[in-house]
Amino acid sequence: MHPAPSVIVFTVLSGLGFGFLAYLGLGLAAPVGATAFWVWALGYAFAVAGLMASTLHLQNPRNAWRAFSQWRSSWLSREGWAAVITLVVLAPVALTAIFLRFPSATFGLPGAALALATVYCTSMIYTQLRTVPRWNLWITPVMFLGFALTGGAILAGLKWPAIVLCLALAAVLAASFVLGDRRLAESGSTLESATGLGRIGKVRLYEGPHTGTNYLMREMIHVVGRRHAQKLRVIAVVFAALLPALVLLIAPGGSLWAIALAVVLHLTGAFAARWLFFAEAEHVVGLYYGAR
Amino acid sequence: MTELPTNTQKKLGLVIDLDICVGCHACVTACKGWNTENYGAPLSDIDAYGEDPSGTFLNRVHSYEVQPSDGGCSQTIHFPKSCLHCEDAPCVTVCPTGASYKRAEDGIVLVNEDACMGCGLCAWACPYGAREMDMAAGVMKKCTLCVDRIYNENLPEVDRVPACVRTCPSGARHFGDLGDPDSAVSQLVADRGGMDLMPEQGTRPVNKYLPPRPKDRPAEAPLAALADVKATGIAGWLDRLLEKL
Ligand code: SF4
Ligand code: SF4
Ligand code: SF4
Numbered sequence: 001m002h003p004a005p006s007v008i009v010f011t012v013l014s015g016l017g018f019g020f021l022a023y024l025g026l027g028l029a030a031p032v033g034a035t036a037f038w039v040w041a042l043g044y045a046f047a048v049a050g051l052m053a054s055t056l057h058l059q060n061p062r063n064a065w066r067a068f069s070q071w072r073s074s075w076l077s078r079e080g081w082a083a084v085i086t087l088v089v090l091a092p093v094a095l096t097a098i099f100l101r102f103p104s105a106t107f108g109l110p111g112a113a114l115a116l117a118t119v120y121c122t123s124m125i126y127t128q129l130r131t132v133p134r135w136n137l138w139i140t141p142v143m144f145l146g147f148a149l150t151g152g153a154i155l156a157g158l159k160w161p162a163i164v165l166c167l168a169l170a171a172v173l174a175a176s177f178v179l180g181d182r183r184l185a186e187s188g189s190t191l192e193s194a195t196g197l198g199r200i201g202k203v204r205l206y207e208g209p210h211t212g213t214n215y216l217m218r219e220m221i222h223v224v225g226r227r228h229a230q231k232l233r234v235i236a237v238v239f240a241a242l243l244p245a246l247v248l249l250i251a252p253g254g255s256l257w258a259i260a261l262a263v264v265l266h267l268t269g270a271f272a273a274r275w276l277f278f279a280e281a282e283h284v285v286g287l288y289y290g291a292r
Numbered sequence: 293m294t295e296l297p298t299n300t301q302k303k304l305g306l307v308i309d310l311d312i313c314v315g316c317h318a319c320v321t322a323c324k325g326w327n328t329e330n331y332g333a334p335l336s337d338i339d340a341y342g343e344d345p346s347g348t349f350l351n352r353v354h355s356y357e358v359q360p361s362d363g364g365c366s367q368t369i370h371f372p373k374s375c376l377h378c379e380d381a382p383c384v385t386v387c388p389t390g391a392s393y394k395r396a397e398d399g400i401v402l403v404n405e406d407a408c409m410g411c412g413l414c415a416w417a418c419p420y421g422a423r424e425m426d427m428a429a430g431v432m433k434k435c436t437l438c439v440d441r442i443y444n445e446n447l448p449e450v451d452r453v454p455a456c457v458r459t460c461p462s463g464a465r466h467f468g469d470l471g472d473p474d475s476a477v478s479q480l481v482a483d484r485g486g487m488d489l490m491p492e493q494g495t496r497p498v499n500k501y502l503p504p505r506p507k508d509r510p511a512e513a514p515l516a517a518l519a520d521v522k523a524t525g526i527a528g529w530l531d532r533l534l535e536k537l
Contacts, residue, residue, distance in 0.1 A: 001416075059410025059430035066389035066407050070294045076413055077388035130382065130493055131419045188492040189419070191356075195371060196487040196501055197310075201360040206368055209320075209352035212345050215424045219412065284490065285421035288354055288373065 001132065002219050003278035006056040011122060012270045014050025015144060017043055018086065018115040019152030025090055025112030029156035032101040040094040042155070044087065051083055075128055079121035086114040119148040126277075133187035134180040134281045139172065146172045147270055150241070154262045159248050162262075166245035170237050173273060177233055180280070184292065189284040205290030220283035221291045224276070232276050240269025294387045296380065300399040303471035304437055305377050305498035306457065307480055311505050312464040315355055315370030319456035319465060323351040323374070323435075326455035331440045332405045333429035348426045350374055350435045351456055365507045372465070374456070375422035375435035376489065376497035377401050383414040383423060383434075391432070399471070399498055400439055405431040419493045442467075470498050 021043040023029050031039045055061050068084075070077040090111035096102040123144035126135040146169045153162035191205070192198025224232075244262035251258030286292050327350055328334040337347035351374040359366045377394075381401050384392045391408035394401045403414075403423075408431040415423040415432065423434045438454035441447060451458060457465040468477030477500075480486065486500035523531045 057411065059412070059425055059427070060408060061410075063389055063391075063407055063409035066391070067409060067411075068388075069390045070388050073294045073385040074388040076386065076411065080388065125386075125413070128386065129417055131417060189490055193492060194419075194490050195356055195369075196489055196503060197356060197358050197369060199503065200358045200367065200506065201362075203356050203358050205354065206357040207355040209354050209373075210349075214346050214352075215348070215427065216415070216421045219415065219425075220421070283416070284419050284493070288421055 001278045001281045001283055002222050003275045004057060006053050008271060008274045008278065010050045010054035010057070011144070012050070012147075012267065012274050013046050013053065014083070014122065015119055015148045016151040016155070016267070016270070017046025017048070017050055018083075018118045019148030019150070020155045021047060021086065021090055021152075022112040022115040022148070023152045023156040023158070025093060025108035025110075025115060027108055028158060030097070032097055034098075036094070036097040036101075040098065044094075047083070047087065075121055075124040079118060079125060082114060082118040082121045086111060086118050089114055116145065116148065119144055130187070131284050132281045133183035133189070133284070135277075136187070137176075137179060137183060139176045139179055143172050143176050147240070147273075150244075151263070151266055151270065154244055154248070154259065154266055157254060157259050159253055163245045163248050166241040166248075166266075170241035173233075173237050173241065184282050184284075187284070189287060191287045191290070194284065194287045205288075208289060216285055217289060221286045221289060222279050223291070224279045229276065229280060232272050236269050236273035236276060238269065239265050240273055241266075243269075294384050294390055294392055296384055296394050297396040297399075300379075300394070300396055301471055302397065302469050303377075303379070303399040303498045304442070304468070305399070305470045305477075305500070306374070306437075306454070307466040307468070307470075307477045307486060307500050307502060308372055309464045309466070309484075309502040310369055310371065311502060312462050313353075313370045313372060313460075314462050314464075315353055316461060317353050318459050318461055319372055320349060320351050320353055322455040322459035324349055326438060326441070327433075327436070331436050332403075333426055333431055333433070335433060336426055336428035338427055348424045348433050350422075350424070350433060352421075360506065365509070367504060367507050369504050372456075373420060373422070373489075374499075375401060375418075375437075376420060376495070376499035377435075377437060378495035378497045380494060380496045382417040382419075382493075382495060386413045386417045388413070398469075400437045401434070402436055402439065403432050403434055405429070408432050419490050419495065420497075437467075470500065 055064055067077055067080050071081050093108040093111055120141055123141040127140040130136050150165040150169045153165050191203045195203055197203045243265045247258055247262045282292055324335050335348040339345050354371045356369050357366055381394055384394050389407050389409050391404045392414050410430045412425055423432055426433045442452050453467045457467045466477050468475045470478055481500045484502040486502050488497050
């Protein structure tokens, strides 16, 4: 799949934002007063920036408001609702923490659950697609939630939970690479099944339907060099998980600089991982074009 | 509404005969022509006369070569592909805006362009590459089964079929109700063993493909006869003489 910057930024930033908001809602980080303002603002900023980025992907954003209409069948629609409801439900929690210095743990729980539900909905937009076997797997939501919880824990300054989550995230990423590599073969889709000509024998593309390119090829067919991909996988695991864990481990507890450094490293790895998530994903339509 | 109708009685669709299609692309052109002038936004071309032309098409013809597993002669098969109007259309259920829908009355899958936000998710959900975003209009385009022809009483009756079917010079394309077991298309599917594309994707396509018959003998090499010419007259005498030397 084409790794479009808008969707990469959307999923990474909103995942981090909602992950962080979940910890704030739970009161696991419970700032009050002016600090609370900045901390909550940071969570909202990440979440909202991600959601804004997602609209850049639309060819006809005038109709974006209609995306709220199909929550009964569409994960994209549910994601929109979950995001908006989360931000609304958490607003009084944030405001009381800022202005009344009231700890959020008492009534932030629903908002925290909704924040994680939002991340889950985002992941399901991809997981539901049988056409992209690499995504159509249980580990995709685990990976999205893993990023949200890990990034959120780092931002929330929860030293030991963050370190443990980093290590778990490294394992989930590695597993997603291994499982993902087998998925296209497991899906059973081949040029033979795509054309129904497998009953005769081995099929190969003789002539494409056109000499140029088209929307489908630009959008769905993206081939990453194998060596290139291997390097990026290592970068993703090292930056998103291992380096932040190391920084948190050796830095004195509660150091803002350490948290900032760990977040920057984590985001770098998250962007690499998300780029790969799109770029490595094979869409079965590529088969018709002789692409896999 | 992007929930699918539980069952549609009528299942309008195409039956494409891979044994007959000669890969002329006339259906591609007829489709583009009709659908540029009628239903919804025109099918645009971008950089049509430049270095890197590309455009929106609702029907495309691939050509494949198949090597039989038993070692027989390879076959070239022209393969037209457009929306299969699936019964379990994943493109419909993923649509967040309600722009994509499947009609309960005849099973045609359509996009309401006035509601489409151009997110492209439905094109991702279709295994067959049957949906293309129009880059000029910013809305999703797909085969409408010429919904504006098949019920159009202003057209002579013979023209009330999809443009591709009407235009196909070889008779490789058939249109009809695949929900009715007695219809001509259903009979054809039954007789010829019509098949689904990518059944493992679980989309239950309405359109069916008729498999090509196996090639029973190799095409004769057209130049073989020339290699065997016996020279006569002076040339023959020279030939024999040279052979003896
Ligand atoms: S062929 Fe593709 S676009 Fe058409 S109904 Fe099936 S999934 Fe949807
Ligand atoms: S591109 Fe349009 S029709 Fe397709 S899923 Fe998005 S809103 Fe629906
Ligand atoms: S017009 Fe008929 S013969 Fe020509 S490519 Fe289309 S289906 Fe095949």
